[in-house]
Amino acid sequence: MSTFKHPRSWVTSANDHPDFPLQNLPFGVFSHPGTGMGKDKRGGVAIGDFIFDLQAALDASLFNGAARLAAEAASGGQLNDLFALGPSSRKALRTELLHLLGENSPQRERLQGLGKTLLQPMSECQMHLPAQVGDYTDFYVGIHHATNVGKLFRPDNPLLPNYKYVPIAYHGRASTLCVSGTPVKRPNGQTLAPGAEVPTFGPCKRLDYELEVGVWMGQGNATGEAISIADAAEHIAGFCLLNDWSARDLQAWEYQPLGPFLSKSFATSISPWVVTAEALAPFRSAQPQRPEGDPKPLDYLFDEQDQQQGALDIELEVLLLTAQMKEQGMAPQRLALSNTLNMYWTVAQMVAHHSVNGCKLQPGDLFGTGTLSGPQTGQLGSLLEMTEGGKHAVELPSGETRTFLEAGDEVILKARCRREGEVSIGFGEVRGVVVG
Structure with a gap:
């Protein structure tokens, strides 16, 4: 029996779906050659095992007013136009989708009759990047990861003094962002072998993953005008999972003095x-409360409401499936289970800091949080941390071991939100197989 708080959908696969129940309704861009669309990209909404085709819904005149404006913006081959409209239009579309897809929808009979037009089986569709990303910035807000990595290079001083004052970040490469399922080619570059005095060139030998959350920017700001911490949440359109692949041996040689370059720019x-x-x-x-003795954020980074409600409770998971495991029909092995509550800075603080110098943020810009490891064993979001820089191999149920990734390895990231009294929602997956 439906309740007001937890309505169900006439799309039966959505009910109790692990990722995409009625309460989620995430946006994406897809194509479905079997429908006559060819390779045309279209905007859609995930509902159970299906994608609700927004263009088909518009053709059927299912939306009006602000919801129609938002649906038109979301129906094409990118979501930038939807992001640019801001939260009020996005909320209007969500409200209408909840009404249309709820099991008590007054239009249920008509919608079910349009089912093959409106609903495309997700398994038959190809997914694409949700937006055209003008700029990609990778933050470093996972304090446990920052501490663990710092210990490898500076055992007596793992966190530099600025970390607890500044949301550290670097500008990444938007052109090599890729959607889940895209193979990841092992990069080439310079490395300096232990004890060597000069570098050599060749393929990366210490390929790694990073467990991150992606943050999609909505409405931006004018050049020279900062987004205040109190307003920052209104500029965030949504979230995804993000794997910032890392060539650790390239990174160790190149990162001083300016930070990552080729070691990060080959694939995200x-x-x-x-x-x-x-x-x-x-x-x-x-x-989460800062440890005693840590500084309070500077005024432009502090907002009481953000401190009370600005964090997210999202369970994050890393799994590994090797080629051998796949051949033997084995399930992926969980390597880590962490949470976004391990972020030292909130997303609003990231937005406020990024724009405080007058930097222009635009709809469709993407932020990475940085690796979100937890403080305990089993919560580490990279192999660099798990193996302490390659000193200790990870043992897999197939009898294989890993210090870093090998050819044929598939890394799978998942995320889920759970809370007592609420319907759980998920993010789907981000997968990538290492080639070479």
Whole structure:
């Protein structure tokens, strides 16, 4: 029996779906050659095992007013136009989708009759990048990861003094962002072998993954005008999963003095669905208390409401499936289970800091949080941390071991929101197989 708080859908696969129940309704861009669309990209909404085709819904005159304006913006081959409209239009479309797809929808009979037009089986569709990304910035807000990595290079001083004052970040490469399922080619570059005095050129030998969350920017700001910490949440369109592939041996040689370059710019994989801020509202949380003695954020980074509600409680998971495991029919092996509550800075603080110098942020810009490891064994979001820089191999159920990734390895990231009294929602997956 439906309740007001937890409505169900006439799309029966959505009910109790692990990722895409009615309460989620994430946006994405897809194509389906079997429908006559060819390779045309279209905007859609995930509902159970299906994609609700927004262009087909517009053709059927299912939306009006602000919801129609938002649906038109979301129906094409990119979501930038939807992101640019801001939260009010996005909320209007979400409200209408909840009404249309709910099991008590007054239009249920008509919608079911249009089923083959409106609903495309997700398994038959190809997903694409949700938006055209003008700029990609990778932050470093996972304090446990920053500490663990710092210990490898500076055992007595793992965190540099600025870390607890500044949301550290670097500008990444938007052109090599790729959607889940895209193979990841092992990069080439310079490395300096232990004890060597000069570098050599060749393929990366210490390929790694990073467990991150992606943040999609909505409405931006004018050049020279900062987004205040109090307003920052209104500029965030949604979230995805992000794997920032890393060539650790290239990184160790190149990162001083300016930070990562070729070691990060060869591939960054993201999940195809944009989980909206509205869908995540029930899973907001207070930002974890800073350890005693840590400085209070500077005024432009501090907002009391953000501290009380600006964090997100999202369970994050890393799994590994080797080629041998796949051949033997084995399930992927979980390597880590972490949470976004391990972020030292909130997403709003990231937005406020990024724009405080007058930097222009635009709809469709993407932020990575940085690797979100937890403080305990089993919560580490990279092999660099798990193996302590390659000193200790990870043992797999197939009898194989790994210090870093090998050819044929498939890394799978998942995320789920759970809270008592709420319907759980998920992010889908971001997958990538290492080639070479």
